[in-house]
Amino acid sequence: MSASSSVQQARQALGQRLRDIRRDSGLSARALAEAAGWHESKCSKIQSGRVMPSEADIRTWTAICGAPGQAADLIATARNIEGMYIEWLRLERSGLKRAQESVRPLFQRTRRFRMYQSWVVPGLLQTPAYTRAVLNTIVSLRSAPDDVDDAVAVRIERQKVLHSGDHRFAILVEEWVLRTVIGTPDVLIGQLGHLSTVSALPSVSLGVIPLGSPRGSGWPVESFTMYDDAQVNVELVSAHLTITQPAEIAEYSRTFSELAGIAVHGAEARSLITSAINALG
Incomplete structure (x- = not known):
């Protein structure tokens, strides 16, 4: 959709x-x-x-x-x-730190996270260096206020949710996310190593959708995050879309299940991560 x-x-x-x-x-x-x-x-x-x-x-x-x-x-x-x-420019007008802080209450009250990412490693699984590279790109593309260091600190602080409470995280990424260099090759190598480690956490289920996987009609063109069954946030080039209507949330839930069905998990997913690291030399 x-x-x-x-x-x-x-x-x-x-x-x-x-x-x-x-x-x-x-x-x-x-x-x-x-x-x-x-x-x-x-x-x-x-x-x-x-x-x-x-x-x-x-x-x-x-x-x-x-x-x-x-x-x-x-x-x-x-x-x-x-x-x-909500236009990204509006969301980020007062700085990237404020944009990062704005989702803190949502993360605190959510128990079941479902994330699909088609272009970057999800923020909860990013290293500080990778996050900095992503946010520097945002500053460059959107002329957002340059408070990257503060925004990185907020995002890394938010990652404590991976280790606290009864939160559960089902995360899907496309294989090309593992091979897209953001920052430098060394930044990506560090990120992929961290991704492999975090995927072993009891609270995290990581799936990688291999290149060339046959797609159903529900393949999305945008990245999205589901917060329980209450809300979906969709990331666009020009805007941030919030969905709260139950019928639309159900559609994203079905799409996530379809994507999870063609993803590989566990040792197979970590093998694809290792392959991407090796390709970087």
């Missing part, structure tokens, strides 16, 4: 609820538009999800349809949709 389609589905669901309210009132789209002083096409665009209604639009819609009591819930839904898609 792409990020844009996920947000669009949420907008369409909101539009469907507004359409049902209008139909229950017995009003046509034209009659509602006339009463609200809108162009008739505005109603159809809202109902189809092509236009996101403002809070004032929602209050007007429900009042005309005789359902003002539903306005508060619909406005809360609209605010959640708007919050789903």
Whole structure:
């Protein structure tokens, strides 16, 4: 599932609820538009999800349809949709450290983590040198404030969750993640050695999806992390997408299970890590 389609589905669901309210009132789209002083096409665009209604639009819609009591819930839904898609520049405007700290409460309350990464080693399994290389790339690409050292310290501190409480981590990475040099070859060699060590922790299940593995229709194009069955965070080039709708979370859960089914684990996964280290000389 792409990020844009996920947000669009949420907008369409909101539009469907507004359409049902209008139909229950017995009003046509034209009659509602006339009463609200809108162009008739505005109603159809809202109902189809092509236009996101403002809070004032929602209050007007429900009042005309005789359902003002539903306005508060619909406005809360609209605010959640708007919050789903957060530009990286907005998230990182006050510095990379703040972006790293923002997820701390989420990590503390989550018990079951499921992570799929298609481009880098997941943050919880990174070495300080690898993290620094990743964050330096972000600073360069996005012109984010350069507080990399502070951000690295926060991310490494967060890794204590691997050794505390009853947290469980199921982590999947593509094999090409093991072979993509971020920083320098020496940084990657150190990272791969650490990855092999961490994969032996009782709380961690590491799967590597071998190059050339046949793919099903559910193969994602984005990396994502599942926090219990409550939330999915999706990493995009330009934004950070938060998903909380149960049906969409279930779709990511199915996709994760499909990917886990084609991944190798245990000794086979560590063999692929060793092969990647050897390829670096």
